[in-house]
Amino acid sequence: MTKPHFYITTAISYVNGPPHLGHAYEAIGADVMARFKRLDGFDVYFLTGTDEHGQKVQKTAITKGKTPQEFSDEIASLFIQMCKDLDVTQDQFIRTTAEFHKAACQAIWKQMEEAGDIYLNKYAGWYSERDEAFYGEDELETRPDGKKVNKTTGTEVHWVEEESYFFKLSEYTQKLLDYYEAHPEFIEPAFRRNEVVSFVKQGLKDLSISRTSFDWGVKVPNAKDHIMYVWVDALTNYISAIGYPDDKDGNFKKYWPADVHLIGKDIVRFHTVYWPAFLMSAKLPIPKRVFGHGFLMTRGEKMSKSLGNVISPASLIERFGVEQARYALMREVTFGQDGDISYELLGNRINAELANNMGNLAQRTLSQIAKNCAGAVPQPGILEDVDHQLLDKAGQAMLIAVRAEFEKLQFSKALEEVVQVANAANLYIDAQAPWTLKKTNIERMNTVLYVLAEVIRNLGVILQPFTPKAANKILDQVAVAADARDFSFIGATHALQPGTALPAPQGVFPRYEHPAEEKTA
Ligand code: MSP
Numbered sequence: 001m002t003k004p005h006f007y008i009t010t011a012i013s014y015v016n017g018p019p020h021l022g023h024a025y026e027a028i029g030a031d032v033m034a035r036f037k038r039l040d041g042f043d044v045y046f047l048t049g050t051d052e053h054g055q056k057v058q059k060t061a062i063t064k065g066k067t068p069q070e071f072s073d074e075i076a077s078l079f080i081q082m083c084k085d086l087d088v089t090q091d092q093f094i095r096t097t098a099e100f101h102k103a104a105c106q107a108i109w110k111q112m113e114e115a116g117d118i119y120l121n122k123y124a125g126w127y128s129e130r131d132e133a134f135y136g137e138d139e140l141e142t143r144p145d146g147k148k149v150n151k152t153t154g155t156e157v158h159w160v161e162e163e164s165y166f167f168k169l170s171e172y173t174q175k176l177l178d179y180y181e182a183h184p185e186f187i188e189p190a191f192r193r194n195e196v197v198s199f200v201k202q203g204l205k206d207l208s209i210s211r212t213s214f215d216w217g218v219k220v221p222n223a224k225d226h227i228m229y230v231w232v233d234a235l236t237n238y239i240s241a242i243g244y245p246d247d248k249d250g251n252f253k254k255y256w257p258a259d260v261h262l263i264g265k266d267i268v269r270f271h272t273v274y275w276p277a278f279l280m281s282a283k284l285p286i287p288k289r290v291f292g293h294g295f296l297m298t299r300g301e302k303m304s305k306s307l308g309n310v311i312s313p314a315s316l317i318e319r320f321g322v323e324q325a326r327y328a329l330m331r332e333v334t335f336g337q338d339g340d341i342s343y344e345l346l347g348n349r350i351n352a353e354l355a356n357n358m359g360n361l362a363q364r365t366l367s368q369i370a371k372n373c374a375g376a377v378p379q380p381g382i383l384e385d386v387d388h389q390l391l392d393k394a395g396q397a398m399l400i401a402v403r404a405e406f407e408k409l410q411f412s413k414a415l416e417e418v419v420q421v422a423n424a425a426n427l428y429i430d431a432q433a434p435w436t437l438k439k440t441n442i443e444r445m446n447t448v449l450y451v452l453a454e455v456i457r458n459l460g461v462i463l464q465p466f467t468p469k470a471a472n473k474i475l476d477q478v479a480v481a482a483d484a485r486d487f488s489f490i491g492a493t494h495a496l497q498p499g500t501a502l503p504a505p506q507g508v509f510p511r512y513e514h515p516a517e518e519k520t521a
Pocket residue numbers: 010011012013014021022023025026051234235237262263264265266267294295296297303
């Protein structure tokens with residue numbers, strides 16, 4: 001049976017500086033989704049990478065005394081390492097300086113040109129190097145220090161006047177509005193969609209898509225002084241990575257259009273206005289969904305070096321461990337909204353849910369089985385209603401509820417469902433008190449411990465996208481075969497076999513000890 005396909009991408013990161021927590025957050029979100037879909041029976045392609053061209057990278061490289069390529073190589077390697085450190089399972093890490101990518105940019109350019117959508121003119125207007133974006137006067141304000149900045153992003157703009165190729169974006173105003181209308185799921189969350197629709201409704205202006213004042217970019221075909229606007233280059237990564245235009249391996253045919261472009265809220269416009277317009281022009285299918293996640297903040301403020309409130313991906317891993325860091329980031333912030341994080345908040349979350357709730361449940365159950373059931377899965381007696389209720393809650397019902405949240409990329413709510421099951425199991429163990437049954441009713445004790453081991457197995461399976469190593473350690477402890485860990489094994493049909501020998505239990509989720517300077521809420 002062929003599996004359904006699922007293609008997920010992150011934004012590709014600029015290489016003007018090392019990775020920060022925003023990058024890690026997005027990579028983890030996409031990885032959690034990719035892992036979930038794999039476990040749920042999909043043939044997944046997961047893409048991430050770096051966006052290496054543009055004036056900003058060229059300038060930064062020069063200030064560091066490096067060529068743009070040397071500088072890009074250096075920073076790209078830090079992003080690759082970050083993915084490795086976070087246990088991110090991308091199928092490809094694309095770099096826009098790769099030759100195949102440049103060829104793909106030229107191919108899409110030619111398709112847009114053949115469609116009659118590209119013409120040569122002169123650009124005169126405001127440009128933000130930080131955002132790599134052109135802005136209209138209405139989007140700008142002048143600061144008291146005389147600097148002209150974008151009202152929303154706060155980044156400085158400079159006047160640019162040069163010969164430029166233009167894309168006839170104005171001709172796509174109605175086509176895009178029709179597309180949004182026909183595909184309401186294309187832009188999510190819904191409030192972002194409303195923002196985009198109102199922006200497009202004002203009418204779109206043609207877009208300058210080439211530059212001549214610097215040369216760190218992809219050359220425009222047959223126009224030697226022009227390099228492509230970095231967003232034409234960057235957006236094309238989503239198709240160049242999977243083989244557009246030659247499609248030698250058939251991956252483009254297989255995976256395009258993408259199922260989700262996962263990006264931050266600041267770049268929704270590029271992905272939901274420019275990108276679909278370019279694709280319409282090149283007569284290529286449009287991605288199914290663009291999901292704009294929120295920004296991570298500390299104490300309500302943007303993380304910034306000058307405010308001294310930067311939490312780095314490395315510091316999180318060092319403090320909590322990668323598994324716990326992944327869990328806490330996905331749990332603490334509602335995906336799609338901005339979210340406040342701090343070491344205290346994340347640490348509290350880890351202790352409450354991983355250490356005290358799930359870790360404790362596994363530890364209590366497995367140590368009693370080790371002691372009282374000769375270290376093997378106990379033989380249950382006749383199940384009572386309470387047993388059935390808990391098993392049902394931890395079986396298909398949990399998977400269905402979690403899957404529904406994943407469909408909406410609501411990772412925190414998905415985890416809420418899992419936490420509820422672990423809560424119910426902890427209440428059950430307290431109410432059933434197998435440590436007392438040990439003295440009064442061994443058969444009932446065996447039943448209770450069996451039910452709990454089965455709940456732990458299901459929890460281990462469902463936790464894999466978030467805490468892959470720890471979840472697999474849990475599954476090792478209930479002796480689940482390596483090929484019996486995907487979601488088709490959740491529920492009663494694949495329940496643990498009584499009598500199966502179990503290894504000695506080990507804690508999987510240690511408590512986080514808050515350092516003295518962290519006040520717990
Ligand atoms: N290179 C462009 C994207 C091109 S995609 C075809 C870019 N790069 S970036 O390095 O600035 O940002 C990469 C991703 O990280 C974006 O999705 C961005 O929204 C996200 N984040 C940057 N800062 C963030 C936070 N503080 N919090 C969460 N995500 C943030 O934009």
